[in-house]
Amino acid sequence: MKNTLLKITNLFYPVTCSSCGDDLNSISQTRICGRCKSSLSLINGHICQKCGAPLSSGGEFCCACKKNPKQYAFDKMRSVYEYKGSVRKLILKFKYSNRTFLAKDFAVDMHEIVKNNDFYQESDFIISVPLNIIRKIKRGYNQSELLAEELSIKTNIPMLKNVLFRSKITKPQFKLSRTERFKNIKNSFFVKNKKVITGKNILLIDDIVTTSSTVSACSSVLKLCGAIKIFILTLARD
Ligand SMILES: [Zn+2]
Ligand SMILES: [Zn+2]
Structure with a gap:
């Protein structure tokens, strides 16, 4: 029956x-x-302890983090999947075809990373990488915000939506070289309600990380405004 x-x-x-x-x-x-x-292509082998890049031959840090430990403003970054194959197709549907319900599925695997990386013990708040307001209106939603919301429900770490904002309309990052990306994104984020994050540790959520310029710029402005540690968790790594 x-x-x-x-x-x-x-x-x-x-x-x-x-x-x-x-x-x-x-x-x-x-x-x-x-x-x-x-x-799905989970990242689960050896990784750089700072930026989370897969390390095929082991070791503690990737070449870039060894050479310049201060190149990124965040303290630790982890990603769930490699951005390829079916993961890539699913994320494109999630971002551009209104499959917003996928946030729930993705948050399950993100939660595992939170549990395995002391993010639970150390994070006071969850914040998502903001979209420019025009882009958000066009798309109807911010995919990183949806992931952050689901993760906040699963972890009970409160989410802040009134702190980090995106100001300039930057050129889409994928069209630019690595150096251009860092330049393009610099100064395009700002913080409101500084008091809330002063002395706090933040878990910052993004969908895909490529050069880390976006998450590093966000971390930089959050720290300038009083945050202590910034942890990054992204759904995928390109
Ligand atoms: Zn690294
Ligand atoms: Zn299937």
Whole structure:
């Protein structure tokens, strides 16, 4: 009886895997089927202790962090997936095709990283990397904010939405070289309500990290405004 009812509900409200399109149970909490979930490119080998870059031959830090330990304003960065294959396709759907419900699925794996990196003990607040207001209105949502909201629910670490803002309309970062990216993004964030973050540690959430220029610029302004430690957690690393 229960199965028949489920089949009827599925007929009217089909729930499918966002990756392969297979039918899922309509009461399913997840929108990625088990098979696709297990094929996602999790970063779980040796990584740089500072920036989280995969290190194929082991060691504590990547060459860039060894050479210039202060190049990034954040204290520690971790990412869940490598930005490739089905992860890339899923994130593109999440960002540009209104598949906002995927935030719940992604937050499950982000939560694992939080648990394994002392982010729980050390973070006072969660903040997401803001989108420029025009871009947010065009897209209808900020994907990093959705991830941060889900993570805040899972971890009980309170989220702050009235602190970090994006001012300038910067050129899309993917069109620029590494040096241009750091220049383009510098000074494009500002902080309101400084008092709230003074003396606090922040867990900053972003969707994809490429050169780390965005998260480093955010960390820099948050520290200038009184925050002590900044941890970065991104969904993927390109
Ligand atoms: Zn699937
Ligand atoms: Zn590194």
